[in-house]
Amino acid sequence: MPETEENLKGQLPLEEVERLVELLQESGVGEIRVRQGETEISVKARPEALAAPRPATYGVPEMVEPEPTPEMDGLHAVRSPVVGTFYRAPAPGEDSYVEVGDVVSAGQTLCIVEAMKLMNEIVADVSGEIVEVLAENAGGVEYDQPLFYLRPDEQ
Amino acid sequence: MISKVLVANRGEIALRVIRACRELGIRSVAVYSTADRDSLHHELADESVCIGPPPAASSYLNVPAIISAAELTGADAVHPGYGFLAENARFAEICERVGLTFVGPKSSTIARMGDKAEARETAVEAGVTVTPGSEGTCESAREVKRVGAEVGYPLVIKASAGGGGKGMRVVEAESEVEGAYLEASREAGANFGDGSVYVEKYLERLRHVEMQVLTDRHGTAVTFPERDCSIQRRYQKLIEESPAPGLPEDVREGMMDASERLVGSLDYEGAGTVEFVYADGEFYFIEMNTRLQVEHPVTEMISGVDIVAEQLAVASGGRLEIPSEALSPNGHAIEFRINAEDPNRNFLPQAGLVEVYNPPGGPGVRVDSHLYAGYRVSSHYDSLLAKLIVHSRDREGAIRRGLRALDEFAVSGMETTLPLHLAVLEDEEFLRGGVTTSFLAERNLESEGGLLRLNRVPA
Numbered sequence: 001m002p003e004t005e006e007n008l009k010g011q012l013p014l015e016e017v018e019r020l021v022e023l024l025q026e027s028g029v030g031e032i033r034v035r036q037g038e039t040e041i042s043v044k045a046r047p048e049a050l051a052a053p054r055p056a057t058y059g060v061p062e063m064v065e066p067e068p069t070p071e072m073d074g075l076h077a078v079r080s081p082v083v084g085t086f087y088r089a090p091a092p093g094e095d096s097y098v099e100v101g102d103v104v105s106a107g108q109t110l111c112i113v114e115a116m117k118l119m120n121e122i123v124a125d126v127s128g129e130i131v132e133v134l135a136e137n138a139g140g141v142e143y144d145q146p147l148f149y150l151r152p153d154e155q
Numbered sequence: 156m157i158s159k160v161l162v163a164n165r166g167e168i169a170l171r172v173i174r175a176c177r178e179l180g181i182r183s184v185a186v187y188s189t190a191d192r193d194s195l196h197h198e199l200a201d202e203s204v205c206i207g208p209p210p211a212a213s214s215y216l217n218v219p220a221i222i223s224a225a226e227l228t229g230a231d232a233v234h235p236g237y238g239f240l241a242e243n244a245r246f247a248e249i250c251e252r253v254g255l256t257f258v259g260p261k262s263s264t265i266a267r268m269g270d271k272a273e274a275r276e277t278a279v280e281a282g283v284t285v286t287p288g289s290e291g292t293c294e295s296a297r298e299v300k301r302v303g304a305e306v307g308y309p310l311v312i313k314a315s316a317g318g319g320g321k322g323m324r325v326v327e328a329e330s331e332v333e334g335a336y337l338e339a340s341r342e343a344g345a346n347f348g349d350g351s352v353y354v355e356k357y358l359e360r361l362r363h364v365e366m367q368v369l370t371d372r373h374g375t376a377v378t379f380p381e382r383d384c385s386i387q388r389r390y391q392k393l394i395e396e397s398p399a400p401g402l403p404e405d406v407r408e409g410m411m412d413a414s415e416r417l418v419g420s421l422d423y424e425g426a427g428t429v430e431f432v433y434a435d436g437e438f439y440f441i442e443m444n445t446r447l448q449v450e451h452p453v454t455e456m457i458s459g460v461d462i463v464a465e466q467l468a469v470a471s472g473g474r475l476e477i478p479s480e481a482l483s484p485n486g487h488a489i490e491f492r493i494n495a496e497d498p499n500r501n502f503l504p505q506a507g508l509v510e511v512y513n514p515p516g517g518p519g520v521r522v523d524s525h526l527y528a529g530y531r532v533s534s535h536y537d538s539l540l541a542k543l544i545v546h547s548r549d550r551e552g553a554i555r556r557g558l559r560a561l562d563e564f565a566v567s568g569m570e571t572t573l574p575l576h577l578a579v580l581e582d583e584e585f586l587r588g589g590v591t592t593s594f595l596a597e598r599n600l601e602s603e604g605g606l607l608r609l610n611r612v613p614a
Contacts, residue, residue, distance in 0.1 A: 083206050083223040115223040140227030142205040143220060144189055 076126050077134075077146035084115035086135040086147065096137075098148075102130045110148055113141060128152040157181055157232040157256060157471045161225045162200065164236030165215060167525045167542060168447070169196035172234045175463040184228045186221055188214035190533045195525045202228050209535045215239045218246050225255055232256035232470060234463075238537065241446040242269045242318070258470040259425045260445050268421070268443045272315045272353040278440040281420040283413045286432065286439040288355030296336040300329055302354050309357040312336060314343030314350075318442065320390025321346040325357050355441075360591045361434035363387065364399050366414040367454045369465055370423045371475040378411045378418075379454045380484040386579060388502065388595050393572065394579060395450035396489040397457050400550055400588025402433070410438055417443065426451070426466050434591075449492070449542070452523060456488035456546040486546055487553040491561065493524075493541040495532050497570035498600055498607060505569035506534040515563035519546040519556050522564075532569060540571060550588065554580055574607040575600065582609050 080086070088096040088111050097109050104110065105127045113120045128150040135147045159182040162172045169185060173196060176183040185200030190209035197203045204224035207214030214220065216239055225233060233255050235241040241259070244266035250257040259265065268274045272292045275285045287306040292315050293299045303310050303326070312335055314322025322343030324335035336352070344350030367379040383399035384392045399407075414429040417440070428444045451462045458481040465475060496502040509530045514522040524541030526532075532540065545560055547553040561577050578600065579585050585594065598609040 083204060083220040083227065085223075085227065116219045118219075140204075142224075143207045143214075144205055 074151065075131060075149040076128065076152050078110060078122065078124060078148040078150060080113050080122065080135075080141040080143060080145045080147055082113055082115045082120055083143050084113040084120065084141060086137065086139055086141045087112040087114060087119075088133070088137045098130050098133075100130050100133060103153075104128065104130060104150070111135075113147075122147065124148075124150065126150060126152045157467060159184060159201075159228065159230045160232045160234050160258070160467070161186065161221070161228065161230035161255075162196065162234050162236065163215070163221050163240055164234075164238070165191055165194060165196055165525075165536065166539065167523045168236035168238075168449070170199060170525050171523055172236060172463055173200050175461065175467060178461075179464055179467060181467065184224065184230050186215070186224050188535070190535050193530065195527065195530075204228060209533065211239065211536065215536075218243075218249060221246075222249060222253060222255070226253075230255065232258055232467075234258040234467070235446065237446050237449055242444070244269055256470050258466050260421075260423050260427065264421055264423060265445045268427075268445050270315050271313060271317065271442050272351070274442055275353070275440070277420065278417055278443075281413075281417045283417050283440045284438070286355040286358060286441065289353045292351040292353050293336075294351075296333045299326070299332050299336055299354050303329055303332065306356045309359075310354050311357040312339040312352050312354050314339065314347060315353050316347035316349035316351065317343055318444070322350075322352065323390060358432055358434050358439075360593060361432040362399070362589065363392075363430065363592055364402065364410065364433045364438065365428050365430040365448075366410055367448075367451065367462070368414055368418050368423070368427050368429060369460075369462065369469070369475060369477070370418060370425065370427075371469045372424050372472065373474050375475045376415065376418055376423070377475060377477045377482060378414050379458055379460075379482060381407060381410060382450055382453050384450060385590055385592050386585070386594055387592050392450065393492050393494075393595070394489060394576065395453050396487065396550070396553070397453045398484045398487065402589075403436075406433065406436070406438060413438075413440065425469055426462055449539070450490050452521060452542060452544045453488045453490045456521065456544055457484045457486055458482065459485065486548045487550040488544060488546040489550075489553045489557050491543045491545075491557065491576040492539055492572065493543060493564065493566070493576075494538040494572045495540050495569055496538050496572055498572055498575040499570065499602060502572075503570075504534060504538050505571070506532050507569045508532075509566060510568040511565050513563070513565040514541065515543065515560035517560070519553075520544075520560045521546070526566065540566065543576075554586065578607040578609045 097111055104124045106124055108124050109121045110124055111122050131151050132149040135141050160176050161184040162169045173183045183200040185196045185203040186206045187197040188207050188209050206220040206224055207217050233250050240246040242265055244262045247257045247262035247265050278285050289302045308328055310326045312324045322339050324339040326332055326335045339352050340350040362385045364381050364383050366381055370376040380398045382395050382397040384395040386394035410431055426447050428448050430441045431438045432441055455462055460481050495505040509526055512526050512528045521544040522541055526540055543560055545553050545556040547556050558580050564573055584590055598611055601608050601610050
């Protein structure tokens, strides 16, 4: 089970922590960190919880893709909120919204994921530097698939 | 011709469809929620797409995500299984519009039969007897009371968009109508997104008997021997068998005839089930399910027909080629639904890690399940863990085989309905056959030396 580290001043927002622990368990990511004013909460999965050995099964193929754990290097993944087609630019022939090395601010559009002719603009949820573009332009992406790695700004 | 099927479901039924696809040389695409990353359907399909977070509304009921997944993978057909989107006419219509073959009847047929009130009217038009009740839906508690005054109490209020006992309330007297109407309507709205309800006379001491039908677009329609699904708990079927024990031949023929008339009036395509209640020598149409049913393996065992493969063939535009001997029952089959529910604690849903999983084997035993040792049963979805189907030359043999197989079946890590099934198979009235849907309600479940027993509640 995840362990909780708090680096808090004043009241412990226990409810928030509980919610984050749940989110961590559901999402399977390695760490979730939130900051509000002077309060920062970081919830980290224990490494052994992530790498739980798969029990012996009758010929079940091993999972093909290992769980991504870029967060271990302090990177932040921007994930696709929908199933669809990933586009790096607003229209064919136009420049990509962002390139590796760009510094983006929270709320800035990073790409489009098209689902059923609807263009969903995906925005950065944190400010930081684009470290890697993970999905292929005009390729399909799944729900929760990491699209970009960002190195969040130091504050 | 279908070449790649997206299976818009999870659990054992997703596996069932994937298995049929593999045998037919059709590629399969699984869709899964983040709660099902370790699920067998995700692992066994040729391709898979994560479509959303654990809540079904955001994943297995998420139409845009599922349609997008079909587009991304180039699937040309969608099999909806049962539950989730299987009887969602909007979904079927969207599939039709984007050029995906929906494995099932046309969206207009689903809409018509999915609206249970309209289905009743359709049955009446086809000359099929329905239980006395409202014509169409009831817009207010007052209308329910009017039907009550006409046909008498008790009544049952049912969700027009529903099934499986959700949005369903039995009303014993007029004074209960207001509350029950509101509850049923609210529950129907929450479960099906449509709060409309209709009302029928509540028949007590009835049997639930249903006919499996299969139809192609070239005019061939077959009706299989009936299934008896009277062992239920709160309208959830627990045990199904075929043929129905002791059903008079004229009743069987009457039901077959009624099913054929109804299906014939619909321009139907694919698999479907016409459900009847049978009480005091009379039978009444209650509803039609325009999809594959949980209990379809019972029919497969006694007919030798692979219903899912036939669904796929029919959806591809093929002709049904069912040998006539498949339509008279070969022996007897019984299905037991093994649910993650604790029979000792009022069927409290269970979740957790499956530590040991040892399904039974041997002759005449089939297990349809998505379990494996190490699988984590989540609380997000329904509690069905496995279906055990036994087949033998006659009912007695099937019951003996059922006892043997249930006894062999080991699932540890959570409580299941396995001991309940063993208790049912010890019950004299069940052994005689022909019990009613109140069988379980009339009995107390008692633990004796670690074994469960059913004891009849004194009347």
